[in-house]
Amino acid sequence: MSATYLQALLSGLSVGGIYALIALSFSITFTTTKTLNFSQGEFVSFGAFVGLSVLLLLSGTFDFNAVPADASAGLKFPAAVVTAGVLVGVVGIFIFLLAVRPFAGKPGMSWVMSTIGFGIILQSLGLVVWGPAVVNVPAPFGEGVIRIFGAGVRSQELVVLVSAIVIMLVFDQIMRRSLLGKAMRAVAFSPQVASLMGINVTLVMVGAFVMSGVLAGFAGVMVAPISTASLFMGLGFSLKAFAGAIIGGLNNPRGCIFGGFMLGVIESFVGLWHSEWREISVFVLIILVLAVRPDGLFGARTVDKV
Amino acid sequence: MPLLELKDVSLDYGPIRAVDRASISVEPGEVVAIIGGNGAGKSTLLKGVSGLLTPSEGSILFDGQDISRLPPHQRVARGIAMSPEGRQVFPDQTVHDNLVLGAYARGLSDKALTAAIDEQFDLFPRLRERRDQPAVTLSGGEQQMLAMARALMASPRLLLLDEPSLGLAPLIVRDIFQIIRSLRERQITILLVEQMATMALKAAHRAYVLETGRITLTGTGAELLNDPKVRAAYLGVAHDAA
Ligand SMILES: Nc1ncnc2c1ncn2[C@@H]1O[C@H](COP(=O)(O)OP(=O)(O)OP(=O)(O)O)[C@@H](O)[C@H]1O
Ligand SMILES: [Mg+2]
Numbered sequence: 001m002s003a004t005y006l007q008a009l010l011s012g013l014s015v016g017g018i019y020a021l022i023a024l025s026f027s028i029t030f031t032t033t034k035t036l037n038f039s040q041g042e043f044v045s046f047g048a049f050v051g052l053s054v055l056l057l058l059s060g061t062f063d064f065n066a067v068p069a070d071a072s073a074g075l076k077f078p079a080a081v082v083t084a085g086v087l088v089g090v091v092g093i094f095i096f097l098l099a100v101r102p103f104a105g106k107p108g109m110s111w112v113m114s115t116i117g118f119g120i121i122l123q124s125l126g127l128v129v130w131g132p133a134v135v136n137v138p139a140p141f142g143e144g145v146i147r148i149f150g151a152g153v154r155s156q157e158l159v160v161l162v163s164a165i166v167i168m169l170v171f172d173q174i175m176r177r178s179l180l181g182k183a184m185r186a187v188a189f190s191p192q193v194a195s196l197m198g199i200n201v202t203l204v205m206v207g208a209f210v211m212s213g214v215l216a217g218f219a220g221v222m223v224a225p226i227s228t229a230s231l232f233m234g235l236g237f238s239l240k241a242f243a244g245a246i247i248g249g250l251n252n253p254r255g256c257i258f259g260g261f262m263l264g265v266i267e268s269f270v271g272l273w274h275s276e277w278r279e280i281s282v283f284v285l286i287i288l289v290l291a292v293r294p295d296g297l298f299g300a301r302t303v304d305k306v
Numbered sequence: 307m308p309l310l311e312l313k314d315v316s317l318d319y320g321p322i323r324a325v326d327r328a329s330i331s332v333e334p335g336e337v338v339a340i341i342g343g344n345g346a347g348k349s350t351l352l353k354g355v356s357g358l359l360t361p362s363e364g365s366i367l368f369d370g371q372d373i374s375r376l377p378p379h380q381r382v383a384r385g386i387a388m389s390p391e392g393r394q395v396f397p398d399q400t401v402h403d404n405l406v407l408g409a410y411a412r413g414l415s416d417k418a419l420t421a422a423i424d425e426q427f428d429l430f431p432r433l434r435e436r437r438d439q440p441a442v443t444l445s446g447g448e449q450q451m452l453a454m455a456r457a458l459m460a461s462p463r464l465l466l467l468d469e470p471s472l473g474l475a476p477l478i479v480r481d482i483f484q485i486i487r488s489l490r491e492r493q494i495t496i497l498l499v500e501q502m503a504t505m506a507l508k509a510a511h512r513a514y515v516l517e518t519g520r521i522t523l524t525g526t527g528a529e530l531l532n533d534p535k536v537r538a539a540y541l542g543v544a545h546d547a548a
Contacts, residue, residue: 182403183410186396192358193394198382198411198460 003150014157016264017164022241031188039119044234047217051080077140088217092209249299315364342516385463397442408459447478
């Protein structure tokens with residue numbers, strides 16, 4: 001009995017790790033530019049397909065209907081992860097320059113349409129290159145189930161969980177200790193005051209979009225072996241991740257991470273009971289949290305004293 | 307040659323003209339004050355110098371070079387640092403990290419950075435005790451000191467101070483002006499904006515009076531302190547009492 005709960009907990013934490021990564025990617029660009037990237041979901045899908053393409057190319061094929069079982073073996077999967085992170089990071093530069101910078105900080109919400117439009121273009125380009133297929137992506141450590149205290153967990157779930165935690169710890173340290181992190185927090189407080197420190201605010205914003213893209217692309221490749229890959233996969237993940245970010249507090253990176261994990265776990269436990277209640281429970285939770293704390297659990301005026 | 311020269315500079319917020327063809331100059335080593343009432347355009351003028359606003363007319367020369375179109379971060383690199391109105395310290399970052407950010411443009415080694423921070427702690431001993439506290443937990447006076455120390459971390463050739471006395475108790479204001487005088491003795495060039503006209507005029511070599519966006523009067527600090535119009539309008543002294 002308790003093995004069932006442990007299993008639900010681990011799977012919940014694993015998909016929660018993906019939500020947390022994407023929630024963080026929302027938060028980074030929101031805090032620095034006060035805009036939301038509504039094409040974050042397409043970034044996730046794009047990352048998955050860039051990764052998948054690398055896996056196939058390294059396996060000497062480009063046939064999405066016949067992905068070899070060993071396509072993710074050895075160093076191929078890490079190569080796919082890195083390539084997807086880099087390419088989606090570069091896409092982040094483009095969305096900033098074309099869809100965000102012209103509108104950020106100006107009255108009106110043109111960036112809503114421009115980032116949605118950018119996502120539609122990205123998805124259409126993806127459909128031209130890769131088509132609408134749903135593709136099974138082999139996991140780097142195989143499909144076997146690992147037993148932990150009786151709970152059965154898929155290897156990729158553990159890989160996702162561990163790597164998400166590592167990435168978020170690294171990110172947290174960068175934000176707290178490095179000069180870049182301090183500069184990003186300064187820009188988040190006020191781009192004008194940051195510029196008075198000699199900080200090139202535009203460059204920091206570009207950096208934020210690159211980091212955000214890297215996280216989204218990374219999340220896409222990592223989750224593909226669990227969820228299957230399709231160009232439409234990103235939307236669901238990004239909606240949940242956004243919900244997690246709202247629950248935790250969009251302007252608090254640690255809060256976003258917490259919110260992402262929490263959502264994954266709640267979803268997983270509700271799924272044990274009645275899977276059709278999963279989505280409902282998530283959104284009821286959001287409404288409840290926002291009713292009590294409009295800025296999320298850790299949002300806005302809660303000052304981080306760490 | 308003046309270190310800073312504004313030639314007929316106008317600054318607008320959309321259709322609203324906040325500074326109208328103002329001309330001022332600041333010589334190296336000078337402390338120059340700009341006094342004026344609420345909404346006169348003092349802060350706007352400083353925004354023009356720091357680059358937060360681009361002039362719609364006229365030119366701003368720093369060291370003889372036209373910097374009117376440079377973005378703020380490039381002006382910092384040239385040696386212009388500002389302690390903005392309302393202090394604007396980074397609330398969630400520690401005193402230490404605020405100071406680190408002040409030196410952002412200098413690219414100092416860890417050792418040089420520590421030395422520069424120590425120098426500020428010598429000037430503002432109360433900040434040393436608060437080194438690892440987030441800036442939001444400081445008192446108003448301490449935040450003002452942090453804002454000034456942060457600007458000094460840039461090792462500026464020109465220091466812009468926007469109302470350092472704003473909202474502070476008289477004793478703290480005295481401390482702040484004591485520090486401004488010690489900076490003056492160290493030959494640091496300062497452009498100071500103040501509503502506390504008496505204090506500012508005493509601390510400054512020269513001063514300008516700004517009224518609804520226009521420079522209406524200029525002279526040495528002592529001259530303006532004794533000017534009947536200034537006394538009546540800004541020093542709270544009536545004409546006949548002068
Ligand atoms: N961001 C803004 N948008 C529009 N108008 C502004 C803005 N900032 C200032 N103003 C206007 O410009 C004029 C000058 O303002 P400024 O802040 O420079 O005055 P100030 O002399 O610094 O006043 P105070 O002593 O109260 O700080 C005022 O009429 C003000 O209403
Ligand atoms: Mg002002």
